[in-house]
Amino acid sequence: MSDVSIIGIGKTDVGEHWNTSVRHLSWYAIEAALDDAATTDVDALYVGNMLAGRLSQQDHLGALVADFAGLRGVEAVTVEAADASGGAAMRQAVLAVKSGLVRTAMVVGVEKVTDETGSAVIAELATGLDADYELIHGLTAAGAAALLMRRYMHDYGVQLDDFAAFSVNAHGNGADNPEAMFRNRLAAERFATAPVVAEPVSLFDMAPLADGAAAVIVTDAERAMDMAPKPVQVVASTLATDTIALHDRREVLWLAAAAQSAEKAMSMAGIAPHDVDVFELHDAYTILAALSLEACGFAPRGQGWHLARDGEIGRQGSIPISTFGGLKARGNPLGATGVYQIVEVAQQLRGEAGACQVPGAQIGMAQNLGMAGGTAVTHILRADFSGNLEFSGK
Amino acid sequence: MSDVSIIGIGKTDVGEHWNTSVRHLSWYAIEAALDDAATTDVDALYVGNMLAGRLSQQDHLGALVADFAGLRGVEAVTVEAADASGGAAMRQAVLAVKSGLVRTAMVVGVEKVTDETGSAVIAELATGLDADYELIHGLTAAGAAALLMRRYMHDYGVQLDDFAAFSVNAHGNGADNPEAMFRNRLAAERFATAPVVAEPVSLFDMAPLADGAAAVIVTDAERAMDMAPKPVQVVASTLATDTIALHDRREVLWLAAAAQSAEKAMSMAGIAPHDVDVFELHDAYTILAALSLEACGFAPRGQGWHLARDGEIGRQGSIPISTFGGLKARGNPLGATGVYQIVEVAQQLRGEAGACQVPGAQIGMAQNLGMAGGTAVTHILRADFSGNLEFSGK
Numbered sequence: 001m002s003d004v005s006i007i008g009i010g011k012t013d014v015g016e017h018w019n020t021s022v023r024h025l026s027w028y029a030i031e032a033a034l035d036d037a038a039t040t041d042v043d044a045l046y047v048g049n050m051l052a053g054r055l056s057q058q059d060h061l062g063a064l065v066a067d068f069a070g071l072r073g074v075e076a077v078t079v080e081a082a083d084a085s086g087g088a089a090m091r092q093a094v095l096a097v098k099s100g101l102v103r104t105a106m107v108v109g110v111e112k113v114t115d116e117t118g119s120a121v122i123a124e125l126a127t128g129l130d131a132d133y134e135l136i137h138g139l140t141a142a143g144a145a146a147l148l149m150r151r152y153m154h155d156y157g158v159q160l161d162d163f164a165a166f167s168v169n170a171h172g173n174g175a176d177n178p179e180a181m182f183r184n185r186l187a188a189e190r191f192a193t194a195p196v197v198a199e200p201v202s203l204f205d206m207a208p209l210a211d212g213a214a215a216v217i218v219t220d221a222e223r224a225m226d227m228a229p230k231p232v233q234v235v236a237s238t239l240a241t242d243t244i245a246l247h248d249r250r251e252v253l254w255l256a257a258a259a260q261s262a263e264k265a266m267s268m269a270g271i272a273p274h275d276v277d278v279f280e281l282h283d284a285y286t287i288l289a290a291l292s293l294e295a296c297g298f299a300p301r302g303q304g305w306h307l308a309r310d311g312e313i314g315r316q317g318s319i320p321i322s323t324f325g326g327l328k329a330r331g332n333p334l335g336a337t338g339v340y341q342i343v344e345v346a347q348q349l350r351g352e353a354g355a356c357q358v359p360g361a362q363i364g365m366a367q368n369l370g371m372a373g374g375t376a377v378t379h380i381l382r383a384d385f386s387g388n389l390e391f392s393g394k
Numbered sequence: 395m396s397d398v399s400i401i402g403i404g405k406t407d408v409g410e411h412w413n414t415s416v417r418h419l420s421w422y423a424i425e426a427a428l429d430d431a432a433t434t435d436v437d438a439l440y441v442g443n444m445l446a447g448r449l450s451q452q453d454h455l456g457a458l459v460a461d462f463a464g465l466r467g468v469e470a471v472t473v474e475a476a477d478a479s480g481g482a483a484m485r486q487a488v489l490a491v492k493s494g495l496v497r498t499a500m501v502v503g504v505e506k507v508t509d510e511t512g513s514a515v516i517a518e519l520a521t522g523l524d525a526d527y528e529l530i531h532g533l534t535a536a537g538a539a540a541l542l543m544r545r546y547m548h549d550y551g552v553q554l555d556d557f558a559a560f561s562v563n564a565h566g567n568g569a570d571n572p573e574a575m576f577r578n579r580l581a582a583e584r585f586a587t588a589p590v591v592a593e594p595v596s597l598f599d600m601a602p603l604a605d606g607a608a609a610v611i612v613t614d615a616e617r618a619m620d621m622a623p624k625p626v627q628v629v630a631s632t633l634a635t636d637t638i639a640l641h642d643r644r645e646v647l648w649l650a651a652a653a654q655s656a657e658k659a660m661s662m663a664g665i666a667p668h669d670v671d672v673f674e675l676h677d678a679y680t681i682l683a684a685l686s687l688e689a690c691g692f693a694p695r696g697q698g699w700h701l702a703r704d705g706e707i708g709r710q711g712s713i714p715i716s717t718f719g720g721l722k723a724r725g726n727p728l729g730a731t732g733v734y735q736i737v738e739v740a741q742q743l744r745g746e747a748g749a750c751q752v753p754g755a756q757i758g759m760a761q762n763l764g765m766a767g768g769t770a771v772t773h774i775l776r777a778d779f780s781g782n783l784e785f786s787g788k
Contacts, residue, residue: 058525063635063768082454099492131452241457374457
């Protein structure tokens with residue numbers, strides 16, 4: 001059984017691509033990844049997407065995108081797990097290469113939200129919640145985050161302002177990322193006065209929905225050594241799920257899928273949290289950033305926000321997060337987000353993150369959540385350009 | 395690298411399940427498969443579904459179904475490839491088990507169409523076509539089949555009545571299948587007088603859209619020998635794609651993805667068409683049955699319908715198809731269809747097909763198409779209860 005490495009990465013700007021369709025966005029990212037890998041040889045395509053069927057009346061993206069991107073005929077399917085679709089597609093590509101039945105796999109995450117109005121997109125996004133117990137009562141993704149945030153503030157005696165440092169960090173990093181949607185720095189004192197979306201969640205707590213596509217090419221590690229100057233090893237890949245409906249979770253402030261997925265990934269990679277040099281987490285809401293840090297073992301329960309307050313999430317901190325702006329400032333192209341995370345971690349490990357570079361990053365982790373943690377996908381990547389690392393089974 | 399076998403199968407009746415939701419349908423099929431395998435030990439769940447996000451406002455089915463079916467926490471995602479979603483989900487399960495990272499994988503195909511009106515379902519199904527070049531001009535799935543059928547009749551000098559034997563065979567077999575949606579036998583002379591849907595496609599050319607769920611459990615072949623009295627080996631698994639838009643295909647009457655997928659599968663399994671004892675093909679339209687037989691090497695171009703006319707597709711014929719009624723009479727629950735095909739072939743090979751049994755069936759093939767062949771997934775199964783068969787790589 002072979003190990004898996006990343007040999008190519010590509011992405012489009014994140015933002016409002018009014019004149020670009022879902023197939024064009026996908027193609028741009030795929031072309032960039034093929035160029036980066038200096039290959040045209042791909043055996044399978046995994047498309048991470050959540051809403052194209054509704055927002056662009058286009059399902060069947062596997063066949064469509066493969067054909068449009070010049071890969072006519074290859075094995076191609078769509079993988080969906082709400083806004084964890086991108087991470088889930090990456091996971092399928094890793095499984096495919098490890099099976100030995102697929103030699104080189106392309107992952108493309110894509111979302112095109114500007115084909116519809118904002119309110120339509122918010123309603124469609126809510127189909128990632130539990131339709132019978134949450135959506136039907138009018139809950140939205142922001143509403144679910146608001147329930148978690150209010151409960152967190154109550155249980156742990158935390159104030160709204162205590163979350164500000166997450167957004168300040170994300171926007172600070174986004175300002176250095178030319179592909180980010182929002183490149184404005186954010187003053188901490190502006191945080192508490194932001195317009196409220198779903199109390200207590202404000203505009204500065206939540207990531208903007210956006211258009212974008214990102215792509216990654218993986219192949220077995222041995223072959224990768226011959227193909228790419230800096231192949232990035234995938235040393236762990238895990239996916240776990242949890243009850244979607246918040247009322248039915250055993251502990252509402254514990255992201256069980258995130259914890260299970262991260263613990264298993266760290267065990268596969270043979271590392272502990274303090275070994276992680278860069279962590280692209282799913283900060284669709286600041287509360288999810290805090291809860292993710294706790295679930296993944298970087299902070300005790302109720303103290304994830306301390307890492308933000310104390311500057312530990314910055315590039316020079318102990319656990320840099322959202323290094324290209326995160327979902328908050330780079331933007332959240334739903335089904336593409338998980339693939340952006342992988343691309344950004346790979347850039348960090350290749351030392352090609354430009355102004356966003358975390359000095360000396362060797363081990364990076366990406367965690368993509370579906371809604372408020374119904375799905376969690378964790379990948380651990382390693383810059384081990386000598387290629388001696390083992391990826392050791394389950 | 396281990397081989398893969400089926401250790402459990404389950405399915406619901408196909409039909410109009412007005413009072414049963416998408417999560418319940420999935421659960422019923424999963425429970426039946428777990429009972430059949432006499433296990434509760436599943437590591438990953440692959441959900442094949444096309445339209446739940448729109449028809450039932452429920453995306454994120456992986457996490458939702460896993461939880462509802464008592465598999466809380468397991469790896470779970472949705473796989474979509476239009477009405478080839480079920481076959482594509484089966485393919486992911488095979489890759490997962492072969493990767494060595496997943497020990498036992500559950501596949502469930504599910505579709506629930508009766509949450510919406512028929513016209514809404516037809517419009518949503520059309521998102522499997524090319525949105526920018528076909529759907530926007532009003533093309534539907536039936537319309538695409540009509541274009542193919544008319545061209546076939548023109549090019550090969552075939553009459554409408556020449557397709558009748560496909561439907562007569564399907565309904566004859568469906569009458570013997572207690573889970574079929576339509577159990578009425580069809581008189582050949584009624585065929586040409588059926589109400590027209592999209593000329594020349596009539597009501598007797600096309601399969602009914604339906605609710606249903608089917609499930610399959612796979613694990614490595616060696617372990618399967620210890621777990622199941624009659625494990626069915628998956629000796630080939632392939633997926634290929636083609637241009638979706640008919641106008642852009644190189645040869646409009648040649649299902650290139652079906653041909654590529656079948657040829658590769660037969661090569662993997664080390665068999666030729668004449669070795670196949672039972673073939674569950676994608677007869678969403680009679681024209682697709684004819685074209686599939688040709689693409690898969692069972693008939694020369696333009697002569698797929700001869701096999702129907704000559705009775706070769708019946709249980710006693712050289713290539714029995716639609717043995718449980720096919721899409722035409724068993725019903726077409728879109729994203730579930732590909733999993734029904736696998737379950738039915740497994741029933742044949744286990745000798746448990748009841749009145750639908752093909753005597754002495756040892757090798758079976760299932761081919762699931764996305765729309766008019768934009769995606770094709772082929773699986774070859776073998777009843778080799780001594781467990782000595784090799785599944786040999788790519």
